[in-house]
Amino acid sequence: MAATSNSENGNGNGKYKVIGTRPIRHDGLDKVTGRAVYGIDQNLPGMLYGQTLRSPHPHARIRSIDTTKAEALEGVRAVVTADDFSPAGDDEVISLVEGVFRLTHMRSNILAKDKVLYQGHSVAAVAATNIHIAEEALRLIEVDYEILPYVEDVHEAMREDAPLLHDDLTTEDFGEDTGTKSNIASHTQFKIGDLEKGFGESDVIIEHEFKTASVHQGYIESHNATAEWKTDGQLTVWTSTQGAFGVQKQTAGILGIPVSKVKVVPMEIGGGFGGKIPVYLAPQAALLSKKSGRPVKIIMTRADVFKSTGPTPATYVKVKIGADKTGKFLAAEANFAFAAGAFPGSPVWAGAMCVFSCYSFPNALVDGYDVVLNKPRSAAYRAPGATPVILATETIVDEIAEKLGVDPIEIRLLNAAQEGVRRVDGVVYPVIGCRETLEQAKAHEHYRTPLNGPNQGRGIATGFWVNAGLKSSATAHVNEDGTVNLVEGSTDIGGSRASIAMQFAEVLGLPAEAINPSVGDTSSVGYTELTGGSRVTFATGWAAYEAAQEVKRKMMAKAAMYWEAPEEEVRFEDGIFLHATDADKKLSFKELAGHLKDLGGAVVGSGTVDPDYGSGGSFTTCMADVEVDPDTGKVTILRFTMIQDAGTAIHPSYVEGQMQGGSVQGIGWALNEEYFYSEGRMQNASFLDYRIPTCFDVPMVDTVIVEVPHPGHPFGVRGVGEASIAPPPAAIAIAIYNAVGVRLRELPMRPDRVLAACLEKLAASH
Amino acid sequence: MQNFEYCTPRTLGETFDLLGENDCQCRVLAGGTDLIVQLRQGALSVDRVIDIKHLPECKQLICDPIEGLTLGATVPCHRIYEDKAIVDTYPGLIDSIAIIGGIQIQGRATVGGNLCNSSPSxxxxxxxxxxxxxxxxxxxxxxxxxxxxxxxxxxxxxxxEKGEILVAIHLPPVPKSSGAHYLRFIPRFEMDIAVVGAGAYVELDDEGRMFNKVRIGLAAVAPTPLYAREAGDLLKGREVSDESIDAAASSAQSIARPISDMRAPAEYRKHLVKVLTRRALWGAINRARGEFVPNAVQNNDQ
Incomplete structure (x- = not known):
């Protein structure tokens, strides 16, 4: 195991030439000079501008929609509603890496059919010659609503007498349809061992309830889509997305046309974090384009991003853990309900995988419920489902340690998950780096540095994310100057062009700069699942590795042709093609590339992979120091350290970037971010009142990269994009407790909540 | 955004002509940092926007030891906090205007506009x-x-009234043993709207031990910003002490009638009034005693 701190200037790890170094990213110059082309930059001749009419009500039946006045407005070229969808086909299910969705639900989320299910639900869209006319036309659309009772709390939504959102939704229990009409879309259960026996043998049992608010990914670039539906039936979509093939699949499914009729061009992306997996605008823009015969661009406003696109589910989580006197965990039980929003599909399965993921629990039971209610459909957000359940488990682990007088790192080390441990959902861990992150925490100078002031406290927590594998493709073309054009299918959110190109370069002994990576559209690269699940550096990097292997084989054959020697006499070492017996025959990659034009033409290599889940996941341990203002309850983060197992860090700077990004978002969840509702309506749909951390709210986040190589990947890569968001709220809750003696079990830990807890404690002590 | 007429009068007379036209919904623009946002959001509907930035009366910025400070209604925040005399003489004003929005906003936003927007916060x-x-x-x-x-x-x-504009704000001159301080509570450390704001001005005796005059203002705890007259008056002639300051803070708290909203619950706001009034008074006292109290413009690094 190796560990790299960001205070060291890591430059290579000795094992590899390119991997582990920190070259300048290939897309860097365009990004910092403003030349990178984003979705809103897309302009086409004759293009119209679209706007969307959204419901002001949390729950209402649509009696009628009258669009005649809007259509009559000068400059309006098309108005569409749900009636413009072609008659619904089969109710297929679409899998999008971090969730599975019914096509009928996806379609009615794009344009409401009979009912609106949340404030912000789209009911109609307009295309006009400019954006102001389109906006004015929205005011001329008359919608007759019959207001219905709404439900916004997860427990109320689960009640039998709750207002039902969907006539056709019945509870699925253990994968079986119960036939019971309910807002509970599904119940998931996982179980190992004998729970009763485990709790029976426990010397200490602690159980608590936790709540977390809906939070938004808060990507800086809002959703956008430009669509051109030509008369030959070919539809092209330019959009900001985490996956061009995901947009193709959803758009084709929603519109009821074959995927071959939809080409999706992924533009540069200004953040996604899971929120740019679902489509919102592409089908609207497509329908408007079809009706008007012109290309149509729609850009979502920030308020609509908040009100109409998926935040995380609000959650209720109850966890109970039993341990013996030494702190060894004997049993654990979790029961949680996730508020999926208007349509099912919250990450209950992931919550179940993560809740007890960091430790060995011989006996455990998890019950999870996916519940619909009158809020926007939730979407994936960095380690979906993990953060709320890790908050619960880690807080209780801390309480057990305190009760038994055991050091919080020691109790975690005593129980840490490792190779061979069976998780509650049945997965048996391969080689993982949970223990190693804890050991690094223990050895870290942060852990040994005393706090220096009243009302200060330190918290430690461990987290996990499962990490996906799935399909990826890459294709490489060798240029005659010895460089290589590498087209890959993963949209680049966090520096993945660089990390993929570096894995390709490593195989061929080329510098990273010799590779020109680009992200392909759906017609220029093989099928690639979306950028999510911490899978891109792992899987698309692997596809690039395979493509490089093919290039290597073909180049060796070209070398043989050049030397008129049998292929088996050519070797490839350290980036040089060698003749097995004639030491004078040597060609660098560049030299050989220069001869390709006389050797039968181009060298093209491609790779496709489909590694399954079971990559072992990635573990994180973090430490937070806080200071609480006892008069106001305001929490200041004094110091923060994030430690993560990256398997092998391809580009350490981008690994650290992910770790810092996840930490900052986790701090946001912990302290201030929340969807604030009143009467079924979001009150804080702006970056002013939806408070993501600013640079003044977070200290420099120190990072330590731990490298326990993944045995199943050619370079030992594990995904690193998500696990860093899982433990920060727990670490901060524990730090607050250590600072002022109050346990907060509801996110966000707003100043008023911290103060109320402090005042309550004060009152109780008198 | 809706269409509207945009006018840039050069004289007060022209301005009144534009304002006075019948059946014309007018709004006056100074920095525009509230107005343009409201127009974009559709919260306001206007026929005409009158930009008064070019009126000489609105551009004055004069800091005079006898007359006090004259602050033209369209002077942007950055012009105020870049004026050393004002920074030294009216640090309490600087406390507030240097935390309104970020630096880009401060390049446009004006104190006159802040007043005319009349937000409780x-x-x-x-x-x-x-x-x-x-x-x-x-x-x-x-x-x-x-x-x-x-x-x-x-x-x-x-x-x-219709046809009237705010042209300038006048701050009285400040005597030697006086001090002022403003602070607000926000859940983050920047870029927020005050959950509660408190400003205090004190005049102390020559020894800096007794209060001669105290005025306290509060934000975000009522439909309008409040003048906590009684809280200030009860300190007059009293000794500077935790006890007397606590009494004033309690008095200020008693007039607060905040609402619960997305920014904070009412009960919490009420609690904060006392905390912030206390802190604002101490900041003002320390300045009156010649001690350094930092703000966004004057900090310990300088």
């Missing part, structure tokens, strides 16, 4: 109240001067 108003500032209002027919604490009448509402 306006950062500049409590400290203007504490300094005893007055508003110079000019109309086609008559001019008037009124204390800042009487300017706002409700959220987004004020005493300006």
């Amino acid at each position: 306006a950062d500049s108003i409590p400290i203007l109240i504490a300094y005893g500032a007055t508003c110079e209002i000019v109309g086609a027919a008559e001019n008037r001067r009124i204390p800042v604490e009487n300017f706002c009448t409700g959220p987004g509402k004020n005493i300006l």
